Amino acid sequence: MATIYEVSKLAGVSLATVSRVTSKNTKVSDKTRQKVLDAMKELDYRPNSIAQSLASNRTNSVGILVSELHGPFFGLMMAGIEEELRVAGKHVIITTGHSDEEKEKDGIDFLISRNCDALILHVEAVTDEYIIELCKGKTPIFLMNRYVDGLNENCISLDNELGGYLATKAIIEKGHSDIAYIAGPQFKDDAQDRLAGHKRALAEHNMPFNNDLFYIGDFREAGGIDGIKYFINNKSNFTALVCANDEMAAGAMIHARENGITIPNELSIIGFDNIILARYIYPKLTTIVNPIDEMGHMAAKLVLKHVYQQKDLLIQHAFQPVLITRDSVFDLK
Amino acid sequence: MATIYEVSKLAGVSLATVSRVTSKNTKVSDKTRQKVLDAMKELDYRPNSIAQSLASNRTNSVGILVSELHGPFFGLMMAGIEEELRVAGKHVIITTGHSDEEKEKDGIDFLISRNCDALILHVEAVTDEYIIELCKGKTPIFLMNRYVDGLNENCISLDNELGGYLATKAIIEKGHSDIAYIAGPQFKDDAQDRLAGHKRALAEHNMPFNNDLFYIGDFREAGGIDGIKYFINNKSNFTALVCANDEMAAGAMIHARENGITIPNELSIIGFDNIILARYIYPKLTTIVNPIDEMGHMAAKLVLKHVYQQKDLLIQHAFQPVLITRDSVFDLK
DNA sequence: TTGTAGGCGTTATCAT
DNA sequence: ATGATAACGCCTACAA
Numbered sequence: 001m002a003t004i005y006e007v008s009k010l011a012g013v014s015l016a017t018v019s020r021v022t023s024k025n026t027k028v029s030d031k032t033r034q035k036v037l038d039a040m041k042e043l044d045y046r047p048n049s050i051a052q053s054l055a056s057n058r059t060n061s062v063g064i065l066v067s068e069l070h071g072p073f074f075g076l077m078m079a080g081i082e083e084e085l086r087v088a089g090k091h092v093i094i095t096t097g098h099s100d101e102e103k104e105k106d107g108i109d110f111l112i113s114r115n116c117d118a119l120i121l122h123v124e125a126v127t128d129e130y131i132i133e134l135c136k137g138k139t140p141i142f143l144m145n146r147y148v149d150g151l152n153e154n155c156i157s158l159d160n161e162l163g164g165y166l167a168t169k170a171i172i173e174k175g176h177s178d179i180a181y182i183a184g185p186q187f188k189d190d191a192q193d194r195l196a197g198h199k200r201a202l203a204e205h206n207m208p209f210n211n212d213l214f215y216i217g218d219f220r221e222a223g224g225i226d227g228i229k230y231f232i233n234n235k236s237n238f239t240a241l242v243c244a245n246d247e248m249a250a251g252a253m254i255h256a257r258e259n260g261i262t263i264p265n266e267l268s269i270i271g272f273d274n275i276i277l278a279r280y281i282y283p284k285l286t287t288i289v290n291p292i293d294e295m296g297h298m299a300a301k302l303v304l305k306h307v308y309q310q311k312d313l314l315i316q317h318a319f320q321p322v323l324i325t326r327d328s329v330f331d332l333k
Numbered sequence: 334m335a336t337i338y339e340v341s342k343l344a345g346v347s348l349a350t351v352s353r354v355t356s357k358n359t360k361v362s363d364k365t366r367q368k369v370l371d372a373m374k375e376l377d378y379r380p381n382s383i384a385q386s387l388a389s390n391r392t393n394s395v396g397i398l399v400s401e402l403h404g405p406f407f408g409l410m411m412a413g414i415e416e417e418l419r420v421a422g423k424h425v426i427i428t429t430g431h432s433d434e435e436k437e438k439d440g441i442d443f444l445i446s447r448n449c450d451a452l453i454l455h456v457e458a459v460t461d462e463y464i465i466e467l468c469k470g471k472t473p474i475f476l477m478n479r480y481v482d483g484l485n486e487n488c489i490s491l492d493n494e495l496g497g498y499l500a501t502k503a504i505i506e507k508g509h510s511d512i513a514y515i516a517g518p519q520f521k522d523d524a525q526d527r528l529a530g531h532k533r534a535l536a537e538h539n540m541p542f543n544n545d546l547f548y549i550g551d552f553r554e555a556g557g558i559d560g561i562k563y564f565i566n567n568k569s570n571f572t573a574l575v576c577a578n579d580e581m582a583a584g585a586m587i588h589a590r591e592n593g594i595t596i597p598n599e600l601s602i603i604g605f606d607n608i609i610l611a612r613y614i615y616p617k618l619t620t621i622v623n624p625i626d627e628m629g630h631m632a633a634k635l636v637l638k639h640v641y642q643q644k645d646l647l648i649q650h651a652f653q654p655v656l657i658t659r660d661s662v663f664d665l666k
Numbered sequence: 667t668t669g670t671a672g673g674c675g676t677t678a679t680c681a682t
Numbered sequence: 683a684t685g686a687t688a689a690c691g692c693c694t695a696c697a698a
Contacts, residue, residue, distance in 0.1 A: 001471075003691060014669045019693060029667060050386045050448050051691035054674050059383065061426070061447075069412040075403030082402055082429065091447060093394070094427050096415065114394075114424065115383050138334075250613050257615070280583050282590070282615035336675055347685045352677060360683060384675030387690050669698075675690105682685075 002043035011039035022047050053115065062303055063111030063119045064094045065104065072275035073292055074122070077144065080296020081120060088304055090117075099188075101125040112139050118307045120144060120299050124188050142302050144295060146189055155317060156299045160190045163288040163321035164197025167242050167270050170286070170323050172205050175332030176240040176268060180213040182227035182252065184244040191219070194244045194272060212236050217248050224251025232259065239268060239332065246271035246278050246287055253281060253328070264330035274324055283327035291319055335376035344372035355380050386448065395636055396444030396452045397427045398437065405608035406625055407455070410477065413629020414453060421637055423450075432521075434458040445472050451640045453477060453632050457521050475635050477628060479522055488650060489632045493523045496621040496654035497530025500575050500603050503619070503656050505538050508665030509573040509601060513546040515560035515585065517577040524552070527577045527605060545569050550581050557584025565592065572601060572665065579604035579611050579620055586614060586661070597663035607657055616660035624652055 008018045013032055020028050021036045028036075039045070053059045064081060066074040082092050093114055097104035104126045111119055118140040123131070128148050135141050135151060147157045171179055181198055184191025202209055215230050217223020224243060228251075231238065243249035249271030253263055261267050263283060271278060271287035278285040298319075304310040341351045346365055353361050354369045361369075372378070386392045397414060399407040415425050426447055430437035437459045444452055451473040456464070461481050468474050468484060480490045504512055514531055517524030535542055548563050550556020557576060561584075564571065576582035582604030586596055594600050596616055604611060604620035611618040631652075637643040 004693095005691080015692080016669060016671095016694080017667090020668090023693080027667065032668080046446050048387075048448065048691050049446055050383060050392065051674090052693075053383045054381075054387050054676090055691075055693040057674075057693095068408075069415055070405070070408030072403070072405075075401075075408050078427075079402035079429075082427070086428065086443075091426055091428065091443065093424055094411075094415070095419065095424065096412075110419075110424065113379055113382055115381065254613065277610060277613055280587065280610055281613050338675080348676085349678085349685060349687095350683085353684085356677080362683060365683080381675050384690090385677075387692090388675075388677035390677095390690075667698105670696085672693105672695090674693085678687100678689080680686085680688095682683105 001048070002045040004045070004047070007036065007039045007043055007045050010043065011035045059115045059117055060090050061093050061114070061116050062090055062300075062307075063114065063116035064092050065097050065107045065111065065119065065121045065123060066094065067097050067099045067122060067124060069094070069096055072277060073273060073290075076293040077122065077296040080293040080298075081300045084297045084300030085303070088308065088310070090303075090308070097123060097125070099124045105130070108134065112137070118142065118303045120303065122146075140303075140307050142299055142306075144299050145292075152317065154302075156295050156302065156319070157317065158190070158290060158292075158295065158319045158321060160193035160321070161197040161200070163272060163290070164194035164244070165201045166197070166321065166323050167194075167272060167288050168198045168201035169204075170325070171240045171242060171268060171270055171329060172201060172207070174240075174268065174329055177207060178213070178238040178240070179207075180215070180227075180231050180236065180238040180241045182215050182217045182224060182241065182243045182248050184217065184219040184223075184248075186216060188219075191244055198242060213238055217244070219245050220247050221251035221254075224248030224253075225255045228252040228255050239266075240329070241267060241269045243269065243271050246273045246275045246285060249285055249287070249328075250277055250281050253285075264328050268329040270329055272321075278326070286326045286329045287324055288321045289324050290321055295319055334381070335378040337378070337380070339376055340369065340372045340378050343376065344368045392448045392450055393422065394424050394426050394447070394449050395633075395640075396447065396449035397425050398430050398440045398444065398452065398454045398456060399427065400430055400432045400455060400457060402427070402429055405610060406606060406623075409626040410455065410629040413626040414633045417630045417633030418636070421641065421643070423636075423641070430456060430458070432457045438463070441467065445470070451475065451636045453636065455479075473636075473640050475632055475639075477632050478625075485650065487635075489628050489635065489652070490650065491523070491623060491625075491628065491652045491654060493526035493654070494530040494533070496605060496623070497527035497577070498534045499530070499654065499656050500527075500605060500621050501531045501534035502537075503658070504573045504575060504601060504603055504662060505534060505540070507573075507601065507662055510540060511546070511571040511573070512540075513548070513560075513564050513569065513571040513574045515548050515550045515557060515574065515576045515581050517550065517552040517556075517581075519549060521552075524577055531575060546571055550577070552578050553580050554584035554587075557581030557586075558588040561585040561588050572599075573662070574600060574602045576602065576604050579606045579608045579618060582618055582620070582661075583610055583614050586618075597661050601662040603662055605654075611659070619659045619662045620657055621654045622657050623654055628652055 008015045095107040104123045120142045122144040143155045183195045215227035274287045274289040301313045305313040341348045428440040430440045437456045453475045455477040476488045516528045548560040607620045607622040634646045638646040
């Protein structure tokens with residue numbers, strides 16, 4: 001592979017001038033620039049990004065930590081981030097945390113040790129204190145889907161409380177009053193917030209929160225199945241089920257059908273996230289849209305603005321979920 | 334951040350010795366090793382991976398090119414690769430090709446310019462000749478889900494022909510004889526192979542290939558919908574539909590139901606890939622298992638073996654698909 | 667506008 | 683087993 005040195009020799013200029021051309025520095029005359037460009041082409045020269053990084057203390061890479069590489073949610077998030085970053089010539093280094101505190105810390109260490117210019121984290125297990133400490137380091141940190149007090153500028157988050165509120169409100173407005181709820185793991189902020197929204201909607205309509213109709217799931221299919229089993233075994237009476245995410249809703253729906261419950265006629269179900277699946281399951285799932293791909297784009301813009309000096313980008317830190325009505329909620333009125 | 338130089342000073346040894354300790358080179362006495370380790374700990378020293386890369390000509394990173402970051406298929410593939418690589422201390426740089434020739438080439442250039450130690454590619458649009466040329470370069474190339482003559486050692490592939498055969502055979506054995514087929518884009522090898530398998534099963538049972546019951550889709554939901562629309566408009570008679578992948582099967586199923594066709598009683602459907610969705614749609618989809626996560630693991634092992642000298646790894650280049658029976662195929666017998 | 671020269675933090679090759 | 687010292691390929695003051 002040709003080096004900058006060979007290019008400079010062939011073009012009859014100095015190393016510095018070649019470097020100026022590659023870094024699009026304007027302080028080069030058109031004539032010499034052309035000479036350099038020609039030489040580069042002839043030698044098929046490509047700058048060595050490693051050497052660039054070492055000398056400039058910049059890697060043009062941003063580290064991403066997601067909980068899982070698969071799954072509809074993280075796929076869209078990564079796609080949003082990568083798309084935005086790539087057109088700016090930056091690339092992503094991706095690693096996983098599996099919602100486990102040690103693994104998340106591990107992943108972060110790993111990314112930092114790779115000298116990423118910035119980190120975009122979707123962490124769930126690590127404490128706020130840890131994050132705050134982390135932000136004092138030299139690597140800029142940005143957070144997806146998490147709001148940490150004092151770090152507003154570094155967060156892209158969804159109003160999960162509002163989403164939880166909208167879901168339950170939609171159910172109530174269809175005339176339901178016996179409403180079960182399957183929550184997400186309560187160590188996760190979003191799960192907590194969605195539940196809080198649910199309670200607010202209940203309170204606003206003077207409906208009590210019934211502990212017999214409350215179950216804490218795992219945000220996965222199994223959680224939905226376990227939840228509805230629990231309610232059925234308890235012989236609880238309910239006409240509607242609010243799930244803190246779509247995967248649990250799908251699990252609950254499948255299990256309900258297998259137990260002879262017709263949906264939505266006998267049981268209405270609403271989810272949260274609007275993952276692809278929501279459109280495919282039968283009946284099509286009414287749910288709350290989580291604009292995770294947009295949020296991914298925005299996180300990338302945040303990095304571009306604060307780390308790569310693209311000052312003119314407009315940043316939206318808070319995103320609002322919205323209801324999407326499909327076929328899984330029955331109108332009791 | 335402390336440098337190797339400061340460590341050497343504090344430990345009272347030379348740069349070289351410190352380097353030997355970090356690189357786990359055995360030629361260091363226990364006593365000096367301990368001194369160095371202590372110094373490192375005291376200074377909280379972390380090797381600068383960029384400098385290591387420049388000096389050693391190794392980045393410990395492998396580039397991955399997938400068609401899309403989202404979608405059930407690539408998620409599992411990436412997860413498999415990352416998991417395997419990460420325990421070996423290597424990391425992944427991921428980029429996308431969107432099944433477009435220019436974008437795929439772009440992505441590859443990009444990864445090579447980042448000095449990845451190796452590339453794992455899931456390319457669909459680029460020609461075999463291009464790949465062969467690419468392999469002559471200095472960056473080792475490995476291929477997922479593609480078989481290129483002469484590059485056997487670098488490929489991890491699925492026997493798509495067999496899968497296609499198994500799907501149609503399963504349908505035939507349930508007594509169906511009017512069988513429609515929605516293929517994938519024929520510029521894609523896997524789509525071609527699956528179709529070939531379909532034809533073989535037909536021929537083996539002395540059933541003709543009927544062009545009126547053949548449609549070429551796009552491997553996405555829309556392709557399935559368009560395909561079944563086409564068959565319905567043609568007033569074709571068929572009791573079974575074989576789709577070259579699950580997404581098209583899901584699209585077809587939804588559209589069929591919306592047109593009053595009950596599944597599987599009036600129409601049997603079988604897919605290919607066994608993406609998560611297959612278990613969730615109603616009725617649950619009978620399909621062909623594509624072990625893409627295992628294949629991801631294996632691709633990573635291939636890299637570990639050939640690039641990172643983990644000589645003792647066993648490599649399986651060819652994977653066999655298998656039928657999984659669920660509820661979408663009706664037994665006519 | 668262009669060139670000179672000193673880093674950037676390691677690894678690797680020789681000696682010792 | 684350990685130490686000097688030259689790469690590695692580029693960037694960036696500073697000088698000219």
